[in-house]
Amino acid sequence: MRDSMMLVFYMSRVLFGVLFGLGAFACDHHRLEESTTEELRFTTGERTVVEVRIEAGRVEVLGGEPGVVEVVFKNRARAADRARARLLLENIRAEAVQDGDFVRVKAHSGIGGAVTLGGTVWTDVVIRVPPVSTELDIRTEDGRIEIEAVSATIVAETGDGRIRIADVEGTVRLRTRDGAITGTNLTGDFDVLSDDGRIRLDGSFGQLRVLTADGSVRVNGRDMTTISNDWSIRTSDGTIELALPASLGAEIDATTADGRVINNLSHFKGTEHRSRVKGTLGTGGRLILVTTMDGRIVLKES
Numbered sequence: 667m668r669d670s671m672m673l674v675f676y677m678s679r680v681l682f683g684v685l686f687g688l689g690a691f692a693c694d695h696h697r698l699e700e701s702t703t704e705e706l707r708f709t710t711g712e713r714t715v716v717e718v719r720i721e722a723g724r725v726e727v728l729g730g731e732p733g734v735v736e737v738v739f740k741n742r743a744r745a746a747d748r749a750r751a752r753l754l755l756e757n758i759r760a761e762a763v764q765d766g767d768f769v770r771v772k773a774h775s776g777i778g779g780a781v782t783l784g785g786t787v788w789t790d791v792v793i794r795v796p797p798v799s800t801e802l803d804i805r806t807e808d809g810r811i812e813i814e815a816v817s818a819t820i821v822a823e824t825g826d827g828r829i830r831i832a833d834v835e836g837t838v839r840l841r842t843r844d845g846a847i848t849g850t851n852l853t854g855d856f857d858v859l860s861d862d863g864r865i866r867l868d869g870s871f872g873q874l875r876v877l878t879a880d881g882s883v884r885v886n887g888r889d890m891t892t893i894s895n896d897w898s899i900r901t902s903d904g905t906i907e908l909a910l911p912a913s914l915g916a917e918i919d920a921t922t923a924d925g926r927v928i929n930n931l932s933h934f935k936g937t938e939h940r941s942r943v944k945g946t947l948g949t950g951g952r953l954i955l956v957t958t959m960d961g962r963i964v965l966k967e968s
Contacts, residue, residue: 700751701742704760708735711767714796720806721774723788724827727802729815730794735769737762738792745785754785810845828863846881855895864904873897878904882961886968890914897954905961908954909968915948920956920963930966 710733718725723742730736739762743754757776762769773789788809795802800818804811810827813820817835828845831838835853843861852869856876864881867874870888873895882904891913899906905925910916912933920927920943927943936945943965947954956963 698746698748698751699742699744700748700755701740702755704739704741706737706739706762708737708762708764708769709733710735710764710769710796713767713799713801715768715801716793716795716803717768717770718791718793718802718804718806719770719772720789720791720809722808723773723806724790724809725804725806725811726790726792727804727811727813727816728792728794729797729833732796732798734794734796735764736794737769737771739773740790740792741773741787742790743785743787750784754787758787758789760789760791871897874899876900878902880904882906883958885909887911887914888968892916893952893954896952898957899955900957901959901961903960904958905963906956906958907964907966908956909966910947910954911968913948915951916954917945917950917952918947918954918956918965919944920965922957922961922963923959925958925960925962927963928965930964932967934965 714735716735739760741755741758741760743751745751745754759776760773762771771791771793775787795816797815798817800816802818802820804822807825809824811822811824811829813831813834815833819836820838822829823841826844827842829840829842829847831849833851837855839857840847841859842863846863847858847860847865849867852867855873856871858865858876860878860881862880863878865876865878866884868886870890872893874897876883876899878901880903881901883899883901884907885899886909888911890911892915899908922941926940929938929943931947933948934945
């Protein structure tokens with residue numbers, strides 16, 4: 667009996683040792699990182715176009731000097747040992763090239779994927795662009811996107827990651843297949859889509875289209891008396907909160923398939939039911955369409 671107990675004790679210690687070793691190996695896999703940094707600078711003309719294509723990594727765009735594009739690559743590789751991490755790092759291909767006022771920025775692993783046998787690679791990019799008269803086309807397969815302090819025409823898409831923009835003016839199109847989208851102090855026309863994630867927008871909008879398949883929506887409209895085109899705000903599964911200035915003139919139609927519409931707009935005239943509110947705000951104008959399949963809608967003044 668005692669021998670059996672001793673055997674069980676011994677096997678438990680062996681099993682603990684094996685698990686501890688595997689855990690330590692896993693931690694080493696994430697801890698051992700190698701990186702390189704590269705900085706580039708380009709001079710452009712009156713209208714700057716920047717195209718970004720990143721396989722995996724974060725993209726950050728900031729307003730900088732007029733007529734100047736600055737690009738900083740931060741290439742990173744993690745592996746179970748430093749020799750492997752250095753080898754993975756050497757295979758990353760990151761470059762920025764210029765053709766007149768057009769600057770192309772791209773980075774990929776060079777080994778067939780961001781996650782490879784024995785390690786992970788990615789490239790974070792920081793780009794400073796002229797604060798006005800800029801066109802941005804940004805796409806990353808896996809990573810978040812941040813844009814701040816620019817007046818531009820923007821297309822930004824990520825396959826997996828959140829998008830955050832602030833102090834942005836222009837015509838903007840944002841897409842993520844998996845992640846939240848947040849925008850503050852915005853001005854212009856915005857087309858915003860998340861397949862899976864919440865959306866939060868604050869600003870003065872001319873045209874607005876907001877859609878998420880799974881997540882809540884919050885829009886705070888400020889400093890507007892009219893809107894230049896119709897709005898559409900929709901979610902398949904989640905609540906919607908829409909705040910509008912008392913000075914705004916528009917038509918509004920808010921509907922929920924499973925929930926309640928709460929109307930706190932003092933300048934509203936029309937019909938109100940539990941699941942639908944339809945009518946005129948102020949002197950009227952373009953249509954604001956608000957729809958959720960599952961969740962409540964709250965209309966209030968900003």
